[in-house]
Amino acid sequence: xxxxxxxxxxxxxxxxxxxxxxxxxxxxxxxxxxxxxxxxxxxxxxxxxxxxxxxxxxxxxxxxxxxxxxxxxxxxx
Amino acid sequence: xxxxxxxxxxxxxxxxxxxxxxxxxxxxxxxxxxxxxxxxxxxxxxxxxxxxxxxxxxxxxxxxxxxxxxxxxxxxxxxxxxxxxxxxxxxxxxxxxxxxxxxxxxxxxxxxxxxxxxxxxxxxxxxxxxxxxxxxxxxxxxxxxxxxxxxxxxxxxxxxx
Amino acid sequence: xxxxxxxxxxxxxxxxxxxxxxxxxxxxxxxxxxxxxxxxxxxxxxxxxxxxxxxxxxxxxxxxxxxxxxxxxxxxxxxxxx
Numbered sequence: 001x002x003x004x005x006x007x008x009x010x011x012x013x014x015x016x017x018x019x020x021x022x023x024x025x026x027x028x029x030x031x032x033x034x035x036x037x038x039x040x041x042x043x044x045x046x047x048x049x050x051x052x053x054x055x056x057x058x059x060x061x062x063x064x065x066x067x068x069x070x071x072x073x074x075x076x077x
Numbered sequence: 078x079x080x081x082x083x084x085x086x087x088x089x090x091x092x093x094x095x096x097x098x099x100x101x102x103x104x105x106x107x108x109x110x111x112x113x114x115x116x117x118x119x120x121x122x123x124x125x126x127x128x129x130x131x132x133x134x135x136x137x138x139x140x141x142x143x144x145x146x147x148x149x150x151x152x153x154x155x156x157x158x159x160x161x162x163x164x165x166x167x168x169x170x171x172x173x174x175x176x177x178x179x180x181x182x183x184x185x186x187x188x189x190x191x192x193x194x195x196x197x198x199x200x201x202x203x204x205x206x207x208x209x210x211x212x213x214x215x216x217x218x219x220x221x222x223x224x225x226x227x228x229x230x231x232x233x234x235x236x237x238x
Numbered sequence: 239x240x241x242x243x244x245x246x247x248x249x250x251x252x253x254x255x256x257x258x259x260x261x262x263x264x265x266x267x268x269x270x271x272x273x274x275x276x277x278x279x280x281x282x283x284x285x286x287x288x289x290x291x292x293x294x295x296x297x298x299x300x301x302x303x304x305x306x307x308x309x310x311x312x313x314x315x316x317x318x319x320x
Binding site: 112124137144203 | 241243244247248251254255258264266267269270271273274277278280281284285288289290292293294296297300301304305307308309310311312314315316
Binding site: 010013016 | 246252268272283292299314
């Protein structure tokens, strides 16, 4: 039963993150929404035992955010 | 089972005192460290919070500080005892340098937390109490009222300064 | 999985942090609540799978999320925000 509760809470995080990323307008808000989605999926990956995948995802998603922010900062050509 | 909740609450209080003291010792509220911390601190000040408290909260968000050190040290002791805690301190140290933060709040927080947590097992605590305890402690500082928490931190900072 | 209560508490706090972040209006003010969420998830990761390598996963997740929050905050401040 508690296992189901854990899965439910993570699903709430992912769904909330997805909805909010779609609804919010500003680019910074959308990036925050993406981080909510990531927060929901990393524990799922860990639950299945794929620790190396979890480490890679946990490092690449924030890195992508930083690259996006760098691209956003450049003047439009 | 009720006893577990009691242990968790006591662990939360201990970690709160631990990382707030270490952060204030290393003068985190004195200035915004990395630029993101300053932005968050100024935002809290704009909302009527205390500026120094806000800078410390900004530092907690933007860079691994003693709260991060305490959490990861608790995780380290949970999986691997004292070597795990020391490994956590090393990871926090590397994380600090990756974030361009020259401070030692995270590393010292992790080492002190490792000592406290290991000692607490003599009194019936288990390391997972401290993992939840740190999360609860952070909830009280960053997750309830930003302005009120900043005033509390600001008042504690005035004793130090 | 031992310490189920601890895992559930961490996840509940994480979801609470996410909900507070959604309810907030100002982008910069969302970041402390997102930070609460990340603390909760980092704790939950280790509690779900107690194994030495999980410490590295939790540390990687936590440092990644801290870097990300810092990048968002400083980029927002520099650009004056939208």
